[in-house]
Amino acid sequence: CFVLQLYNFGETVSIVFWTDTWKPESFFDKIEKNRQNGMHTLCLLDIKAKEQSLENLMKGRKIYEPPRYMSVNQAAEQLLAIIQNRRRQGAEPEVTENTVCVGLARVGAPDQQIASGTLSQMSTVELGGPLHSLVITGTMHPLELEMLQLFSVDPSSFESNASQKTT
Numbered sequence: 001c002f003v004l005q006l007y008n009f010g011e012t013v014s015i016v017f018w019t020d021t022w023k024p025e026s027f028f029d030k031i032e033k034n035r036q037n038g039m040h041t042l043c044l045l046d047i048k049a050k051e052q053s054l055e056n057l058m059k060g061r062k063i064y065e066p067p068r069y070m071s072v073n074q075a076a077e078q079l080l081a082i083i084q085n086r087r088r089q090g091a092e093p094e095v096t097e098n099t100v101c102v103g104l105a106r107v108g109a110p111d112q113q114i115a116s117g118t119l120s121q122m123s124t125v126e127l128g129g130p131l132h133s134l135v136i137t138g139t140m141h142p143l144e145l146e147m148l149q150l151f152s153v154d155p156s157s158f159e160s161n162a163s164q165k166t167t
């Protein structure tokens with residue numbers, strides 16, 4: 001439904017909700033490897049349903065936290081934080097604020113939403129209720145690029161940033 005060629009997808013990754021004490025970045029290496037190989041990356045976003053707090057779990061109480069579903073903008077914010085962290089460590093990541101991404105919400109439902117733009121733009125986009133996914137693009141065919149412009153958050157910035165990785 002979002003016009004990227006399926007044969008051009010690399011490994012899929014999961015992006016999890018960060019906590020104050022746990023902020024994993026290991027999935028980012030797979031995204032970078034896919035991008036270096038010209039492949040798109042499907043990012044599955046975290047779902048927290050029927051989760052107990054640590055306190056309730058320890059006390060054996062069957063009280064569950066309200067469900068939480070990661071949104072495209074939350075995932076993009078975490079990716080931007082990883083990029084900044086890698087730069088502080090002296091690396092220049094393959095994925096940057098200007099990398100073209102596609103945000104998807106409720107795929108297959110009558111109210112599905114699709115938005116394309118830079119990773120920075122994805123951190124501000126609002127696609128409504130769950131479930132969301134994010135695609136980090138690799139090398140794009142000109143036809144893919146042209147079709148993604150139909151879903152562009154900001155066509156002017158999309159054109160200048162998207163042309164970096166086309167075949």
